[in-house]
Amino acid sequence: MSLNDLTQGAIAQMVQTSDPSSSVQNPVCQILSIKKIQASAASASSMGDRYRIILSDGVNYAQAMLASQKRSMVESGELEKHCLVRISQYASNSVQGRRILILLDLNVVHQPTADRIGSPTNVDDSIKPEGGVKQEGGAGGALGNSNVGNNSAGRTTPATSAAGAGKVGGGAAGRPGGSSVHAGMPIYPIEGLSPYQNRWTIKARVTSKSDIRHWSNQRGEGKLFSVNLLDDSGEIKATGFNDAVDRFYSMLQENHVYLISKARVNIAKKQFSNLQNEYEITFENSTEIEECTDATDVPEVKYEFVRINELESVEPNQTCDVIGVLDSYGELSEIVSKASQRPVQKRELTLVDQGQRSVRLTLWGKNAENFPNHAGVDEKPVIAFKGVKVGDFGGRSLSMFSSSTMLINPDITESHVLRGWFDNDGAHAQFQPFTNAGGAGGAMGGGAANMAERRTIAQVKDENLGMSEKPDYFNVRATVVYIKQENLYYTACPSDGCNKKVTPDHEGNWRCEKCDRSYEQPEYRYILSTNVADATGQIWLSGFNDDATKLMGMSAGELHKLREESESEFTAVLHRAANRMYTFNCRAKMDSFNDQARVRYTISRAAPVDFAKAGAELADAINAYM
DNA sequence: CCCCCCCC
Numbered sequence: 001m002s003l004n005d006l007t008q009g010a011i012a013q014m015v016q017t018s019d020p021s022s023s024v025q026n027p028v029c030q031i032l033s034i035k036k037i038q039a040s041a042a043s044a045s046s047m048g049d050r051y052r053i054i055l056s057d058g059v060n061y062a063q064a065m066l067a068s069q070k071r072s073m074v075e076s077g078e079l080e081k082h083c084l085v086r087i088s089q090y091a092s093n094s095v096q097g098r099r100i101l102i103l104l105d106l107n108v109v110h111q112p113t114a115d116r117i118g119s120p121t122n123v124d125d126s127i128k129p130e131g132g133v134k135q136e137g138g139a140g141g142a143l144g145n146s147n148v149g150n151n152s153a154g155r156t157t158p159a160t161s162a163a164g165a166g167k168v169g170g171g172a173a174g175r176p177g178g179s180s181v182h183a184g185m186p187i188y189p190i191e192g193l194s195p196y197q198n199r200w201t202i203k204a205r206v207t208s209k210s211d212i213r214h215w216s217n218q219r220g221e222g223k224l225f226s227v228n229l230l231d232d233s234g235e236i237k238a239t240g241f242n243d244a245v246d247r248f249y250s251m252l253q254e255n256h257v258y259l260i261s262k263a264r265v266n267i268a269k270k271q272f273s274n275l276q277n278e279y280e281i282t283f284e285n286s287t288e289i290e291e292c293t294d295a296t297d298v299p300e301v302k303y304e305f306v307r308i309n310e311l312e313s314v315e316p317n318q319t320c321d322v323i324g325v326l327d328s329y330g331e332l333s334e335i336v337s338k339a340s341q342r343p344v345q346k347r348e349l350t351l352v353d354q355g356q357r358s359v360r361l362t363l364w365g366k367n368a369e370n371f372p373n374h375a376g377v378d379e380k381p382v383i384a385f386k387g388v389k390v391g392d393f394g395g396r397s398l399s400m401f402s403s404s405t406m407l408i409n410p411d412i413t414e415s416h417v418l419r420g421w422f423d424n425d426g427a428h429a430q431f432q433p434f435t436n437a438g439g440a441g442g443a444m445g446g447g448a449a450n451m452a453e454r455r456t457i458a459q460v461k462d463e464n465l466g467m468s469e470k471p472d473y474f475n476v477r478a479t480v481v482y483i484k485q486e487n488l489y490y491t492a493c494p495s496d497g498c499n500k501k502v503t504p505d506h507e508g509n510w511r512c513e514k515c516d517r518s519y520e521q522p523e524y525r526y527i528l529s530t531n532v533a534d535a536t537g538q539i540w541l542s543g544f545n546d547d548a549t550k551l552m553g554m555s556a557g558e559l560h561k562l563r564e565e566s567e568s569e570f571t572a573v574l575h576r577a578a579n580r581m582y583t584f585n586c587r588a589k590m591d592s593f594n595d596q597a598r599v600r601y602t603i604s605r606a607a608p609v610d611f612a613k614a615g616a617e618l619a620d621a622i623n624a625y626m
Numbered sequence: 627c628c629c630c631c632c633c634c
Binding site: 217337 | 627632633634
C-alpha cells in the first residue's frame with residue numbers, strides 16, 4: 001500500500017465544501033482510528049452509540065462521524081483501524097466553527113495495512129480560517145451558499161486542495177434554476193443536513209404528525225405543529241409555526257412521502273426530541289413541500305414491538321412500540337392537568353395479545369375524541385402503536401405522546417398473526433391485567449382490581465407506602481373521625497384555574513400576586529385535613545376543594561358565611577361531617593415540612609360507601625378463600 | 627417562536 005492508493009488531497013476538499021455533489025467523488029481514504037461515543041442519556045434509546053473516525057488521505061487527516069445507519073460496519077468488525085475505504089456519500093458540517101465530515105455511505109476496499117500510510121497532518125492546520133469572518137451569510141436564504149462562494153473566492157487554500165477548488169464553484173453555478181423545489185437537485189440524506197447549507201431537498205416519509213397546538217407566553221402567542229420525517233439515512237423532527245401551519249398541516253399526512261426543501265435547519269433541543277439527530281427543521285415562508293408518489297425507496301415506518309407480557313422489562317418513561325387486539329375501549333372523559341390546570345380529554349383502550357396479559361393505553365386530546373370514528377374500532381381490531389410512553393401506574397400502563405402513532409388494522413405481518421390468533425383462540429381467552437401497586441396484597445389478590453388496591457390503614461403504614469421516590473396509590477375504606485378546624489379553607493383567587501392565595505389590599509380588595517390584580521371577593525376553597533380510621537388504625541389525609549365539599553356537604557364559601565353568622569352552626573357542620581364512611585382513593589408521597597421528611601397522604605377521590613355493594617365484595621373475597 | 631404529553 002502506498003500513497004497512490006489514497007485519493008490525496010481529498011480531505012481538504014471534502015471538509016471545505018458544503019456541496020459534496022460538486023466536490024471530489026468516491027475518494028479512497030484510510031481509517032486511522034475509530035472511537036465509540038457514548039450515546040447521551042437523552043438519546044440513549046434505540047439508536048445507540050455512534051463512532052468518531054479519524055480519516056486520512058495520506059496528506060491530511062480529519063475527524064469524521066460515521067452515520068448511525070452505518071454503525072453496524074464497526075460492530076461487525078468490517079470497518080477496522082488502518083483499513084482503506086471508498087466514500088461514496090458524505091456531508092461536511094460545521095459544528096462550533098469546526099468542520100466535521102459525516103460518512104453516509106462507504107465500503108471497505110482494502111483490509112487493514114500494517115500502519116498509517118504517509119505522514120498526514122491535521123487538515124484544520126492546513127486550511128486557514130478566514131480572519132474572523134463568520135461563515136454564515138446574510139439572513140435566511142443566502143445562508144447556504146456562502147461556503148461555496150468563500151471557497152472559490154477569498155479563502156486561502158494550500159496546494160493540496162487546489163485541484164478541487166474550481167470544480168466546487170462551477171458545480172454550484174451549473175445547478176438548474178432555483179424556482180423548482182427539486183428539479184435536478186440531488187436528494188439529500190436527512191443525516192447530512194446541517195444549519196450551514198440550505199441547498200438541499202430531502203425526500204422523507206412523515207412518520208408522525210402532531211395535533212396543532214396553540215401557545216401563549218410572555219414572548220407572544222401562536223400555533224404550531226410538528227412532524228417526524230424518515231429516510232434511509234435517519235430521522236429528523238420538523239416544526240411549522242403559524243402560517244406554516246395553514247400551509248402544510250393538512251397537506252402533510254402520516255405515512256406519505258414528500259420532497260421538502262428550503263427549510264431552516266437548527267440545532268436540535270434534544271431534551272424535547274426522541275429522535276437521534278443533532279438538528280431539527282423549521283418550516284419557513286420559503287419552504288417548499290411537494291408530495292412524492294414515487295416513494296418506494298423511502299423506508300416504511302419500522303416497528304419494534306414489545307409484547308404486552310414483556311412490558312415489565314421496559315423501564316417506565318421509555319417509549320416503545322406495541323401491537324395488540326383492542327379488547328375494549330372506554331368512554332371519553334376529562335381530567336384537569338395538574339401542570340397546566342387545563343382540562344384534557346382522555347380515553348382508555350385495553351389491548352391484549354397472545355401472552356394472556358392485557359394493558360391499558362390512554363389516548364389524549366383529539367385522538368381520544370375521534371377514536372370511535374375510525375372504521376372497525378367496534379370489531380376488536382388490531383392496533384399498532386409506535387412510540388407510546390410506558391408508565392408504571394398499576395404495574396405497567398401505556399400512554400400516547402403527541403409524537404406517537406396509532407394504526408388500526410395495519411397491513412403488517414404481526415397484525416395478521418394477531419388477527420388469526422384472536423379469531424381462533426384469543427376471543428375466548430382470559431387476560432390478566434396489570435394490577436395496581438405492590439403486588440403483595442395476598443389476601444385480596446385474585447379479586448377485582450379495586451380490591452387489590454385496597455389497603456387497611458395498618459398496611460398503608462406497614463408497607464411504607466409513599467416512602468420511595470415515586471408516589472404510591474392506594475385506597476382505604478375508613479370513617480371520618482375528626483376534621484381540623486384551623487386552616488380548613490383559604491381565600492383563593494377567583495380567576496378561573498388560578499387558585500392562588502389572595503390577601504386583602506389597602507382598598508379592601510383581594511390581591512392575587514400571580515394574576516397581578518385585585519378582586520372584590522375571594523373564592524373560598526377547602527384545604528382539608530382529616531383524621532380517618534378503620535379497624536386497624538388511624539391516619540391523617542389531606543383533601544382539596546372538590547372532595548372536601550363533598551365531605552362537608554357545602555362549599556367553603558357557604559361554610560364561611562355560616563361561620564360568620566354563627567360559630568355553633570359552623571361546629572355543627574363539622575360534627576355532621578364526621579362519623580361517615582368513605583372509600584378514599586389516596587396518593588402517598590414524601591414531602592418535607594419544617595425541614596422534616598414525612599409522608600403526605602392526599603385524597604384524590606372520596607366516595608361514600610355503598611354498603612350493599614361493599615358487603616357483596618367482602619362476601620366475594622371471603623368466598624375466594626373457600 | 628413550542629418543549630405540554632397530563633389523571634388515577
